[in-house]
Amino acid sequence: LTKTKRLFQTFNSKDNEKVIKVLERLNISDLIHKNIAELSGGQQQRVMIARALISEPAVLVLDEPTNGIDAKHVSEFYNTLDQLKQEGITIILVTHDIGVVADTATEVACLNKHLHFHGTTDEFKSLDEVEISKIYGHPVRFVDHQHNRECCN
Numbered sequence: 001l002t003k004t005k006r007l008f009q010t011f012n013s014k015d016n017e018k019v020i021k022v023l024e025r026l027n028i029s030d031l032i033h034k035n036i037a038e039l040s041g042g043q044q045q046r047v048m049i050a051r052a053l054i055s056e057p058a059v060l061v062l063d064e065p066t067n068g069i070d071a072k073h074v075s076e077f078y079n080t081l082d083q084l085k086q087e088g089i090t091i092i093l094v095t096h097d098i099g100v101v102a103d104t105a106t107e108v109a110c111l112n113k114h115l116h117f118h119g120t121t122d123e124f125k126s127l128d129e130v131e132i133s134k135i136y137g138h139p140v141r142f143v144d145h146q147h148n149r150e151c152c153n
Helices: 013-025 041-053 071-086 098-104 121-125 129-136
Strands: 004-006 059-063 090-094 107-111 115-120
Touching (some): 013 041, 041 059, 041 071, 071 090, 071 098, 090 098, 107 121, 115 121, 115 129
Parallel strands (some): 059 090
């Protein structure tokens, strides 16, 4: 993560134990001695979350956290967030990805200069194309991709 806590403050053994536990929790212990510039986008995001978790936050704020992450690692990233949510950490997620919102959030707030919608995920999922289009400010079409169809096996 870094070799110092603050300017002229180094980690003590208790701090080092905490770092190791967080890295293990996020399944990134193998990255402990790597330069962040050498890491993939997904690895960098997990390292940034690890840095935040060191301070044991009650709330984690993430702004478009999957930008620059390939599809394989996006799923792993959201699994990590789900695990943190189950551990009691409140996660505020800023994203334009409606699918992620519908699948992972417990509450949804749609903002664009003012609040267009605030409610539960179930209430959000019940919005139709017209209502979503009003939120986005342009026409939106829903596409339902079913993986269990005979043609796709």
